Amino acid sequence: MTDDSPALTDDPRRELAEFLRTRRTRLRPRDVGLEPGPRRRVAGLRREELALLAGVSSDYYQRMEQGRDVRPSEQVLDALARALNFSAEESRHLHSLAAAARTPARVPRPYVPEEVPPTTERLLRTMTSPALVVGRFLDVLAWSPLAGALLGEFTQRPREERNLLSLFLHPEADQTCPDRAATVAELIGMLRTQVAADPGNPRAVELVGELAVHSDEFAALWARHDVEEPIRGRMRINHPLVGELTLDWDAYPIPGTPGPVLVVCTAAENTPDAERLQLLAGLLGPAR
Template sequence: MVGQRQRQEYRLHELGDFLRTRRARLMPEAVGLPRGSRRKTPGLRRAEVAQMVGVSVDWYTWLEQGRPITPSTQVLERLVQTLRLDVNERTHLFLLAQQQPPPAQFLEPEIVSPALQHFLDQFGARPAFVSGRRWDILAWNDAGCALFGDYSQMTAPRERNTIWNIFTDPQARQFVVDWEEDARHLLAQFRSMYGRYPADAQLTELIHDLMLASPEFRAWWPDHEVQSGQEGRKALNHPQVGLLVFERLTFQVFDTPDLKVTVYTPLEEADTPRKLEQLLDQWHQHHGRQPHIPQAADNHPQAQRPEQDTVGLWLAQCGQRVEDAWVANSEVMTSYTNWCAAHGYTPKKAKGLSQALAAHGLEVGVRQWVYTGPGMRTKTRGVRGLRVHD
């Protein structure tokens, strides 16, 4: 009981600290309030937050003081709006206040960044693709098209949906070795993912249509089998080259956990690497394209396209999103320009870099104290939520 009470006190203390820091960073003019000449502390006052949320000043003060009160979901949502919290901060607030994640919000569009597409292209002869929350294929590389078909030409509804194809396409039963075992595994993984979006109308419609279209789906769905991860051996019976054997690995995108990257690494069994190269060569010849050859960046500088997202590529290799982390602008600029020089890119100037970082969802221009020597410190600007490494 003592340990439980201590954990409760710690959680409420963390909640109070979190609210104070979010309140302190929000300037009055950002919410339509006058700054005034007598304001001694940065950010909003408690009374101002309480008024906008619709609670008493005493009640909000108790919340920041870590008193044992449990705010309702409606009050927390008004706090999210008032304090301008982002998605991660909203989740953190609900976990501290109610010890459970917040209700599902409107699902954001699924967008594959240029950096992620570049990442797929670096796999060369290994088929790779990105799928979304409903298991639609959103992006791919050339090897993925050579193995599974030209995704860019698949325009019919659900033609690029993995779970729909595995259960409704007759050719899938011939293409996938041990179809039933593979289909059951995929269904269990799909079921695990579905639990995160129970209110998604399109997912509900997809499941309804699968129940009508596939006897196997209709029989297995009520079993409620769940499984995480998509990795292990994958055998395919390709109509042109015969048996192919891969090691399949799927992982989430850190910045956008709704997106998953799946990579098929050819194994030596059944002469798979040679057969896959043959399929890829045929695909390039048919489409009149040159193969994409990943190069060692230090030795083979790349020609920069005008639309190249160099900041996104640098973030993918040298940046790590860490909540509440902070890095000075000087460190960001040094790392970015060094990376561009090593990869043969022309770096953006400081203003362009800041704009690009903001477009990638980072908070720029955040002032913070830094130490310049023993007992000496100064305030400088930086980026919040980012950690930089070489």
Template sequence: MANNAEEIKKFLRARRDAVRPSEVGLANYPGRRVPGLRREEVAQLAGVSVDYYTRLEQGRLTSASEGVILSIAEALRLTQAETQYLRDLLRPQLHRSVEPAPPQQVRPALLRMLNGLHDQPAFVLGRRNEVLASNDLLDALFTPFNHRPPGERNLLRWLLLDPAARSLYLDWAQITSEVVGVLRAEAGRNPDDPQIAEFVAELRSASPEFRTWWAERTVVERTWGSKRFNHPVVGRLDITYEALSLPGDPDQILFVYAGKTDDDLGRLRILASWYAQSTTHPITAGQGTAQPQRGEPGEQEPRQA
């Protein structure tokens, strides 16, 4: 991630450009030379001096009070996630001390719970969108993450770089850009994490879409919602999902999917049966080669990615 002053500058400018004058009650007369708001307009809306806001946006100020942050967030119509990102940028004294992060581990009880969800794809995401653990139905829906090398179990990397992921999601661009926004939020919480910086550099080099979405500086927090798939085995599939923070490790998020309708639940059960009856992992949504053989259903110990 860029240094703090540079990121403050780029984030505020990007958000200012994204606000149309009419959205905040200002006239959008012909000949305006900026796509969004002027600095003086943001300053007026936020109740701060033009000089103060200018210095802030230019990166010459790298901290602000909570009241100023909230006023600027309101002026720029920031979402809750974007407001927290601005808070992370402008109140660096609140950051956790950054030390080499130990490998994340999923609790054995949680692994057993994942494997007990037979009709619901489920997985645990860690820092930087690593798939720390997944159940069989999630592997059948996406790709056999549990059989990928450890360095290839990253959800965002899979979404961006595996062509099959683009075919699986009917709304691939929307979903993937949101996951990029999740990584942006993580970068704000941990601005000095070298592993995030390395991951961002890798994706910027490998994916033009990532470069575009990263530059837009949209920030997204995981919550709940729905997704639409076109799976090569069961066809059209609509699901709902919940993203749950795990107690004891806020950097781990449990995702649980469910069929949106009874028909979708039936397709998930067909998918589970197809996956369980395979003596080798067949081609799934994101994998083009045969996978190692698996035992009979129920013989396998809970696994961790």
């Protein structure tokens, strides 16, 4: 891994600039009704083309991409989002980055670990489905007995190492998660979204820096500036005891704790997946 690996910058204006640049260079002229023209040296849109489409001066937009101290209005941000064909998630991310860039520099604060309410821990112990509490930056904070059986030795790691990205960011994970690459990309997009909502958070800075140093895959995907806000999805797991499982998952906010969510996995009824999940539950023995 080289020393110029992307990490979490302390300057929100730089984050905003890099996000706009990556999106501009991905958009082809024909995607927005422009003719590429001869002898074009760039694959994506030029800055002046995007500025024209958004109805802002090219000088103003150039200063945004340079990370200069500009404070775009909500109307300008909406115009840029339309010109760049942003999804709803990308538009929200753009506004979050711009809000952070307008906020005065924050005083560094100590890291306060996220906590799981005792009532939620009690709920997990009673749940018969795989369920886990995931923190804002993808730390696994607690889990139900059946989720523990799915996670395996991961539950024995020190607290600071129990992060969903660390679970999937190694070659061996391909054997237990057939869709590992797509899962990693989605998780990194989720992390990007949370970081934009709380730039400079000590846990985010620590996590992104560590992953960027130790994983080329993470570094490459982090540099793409993709964002995700999924609240449900599907995963495939190869478990050593019961074989392959296809599970649906849904995320539920925990009342009174902005950040951590309860992720619950289920299998469709009357399917081999449900039978295998029930078999795994039986291997756990009597409830403890």
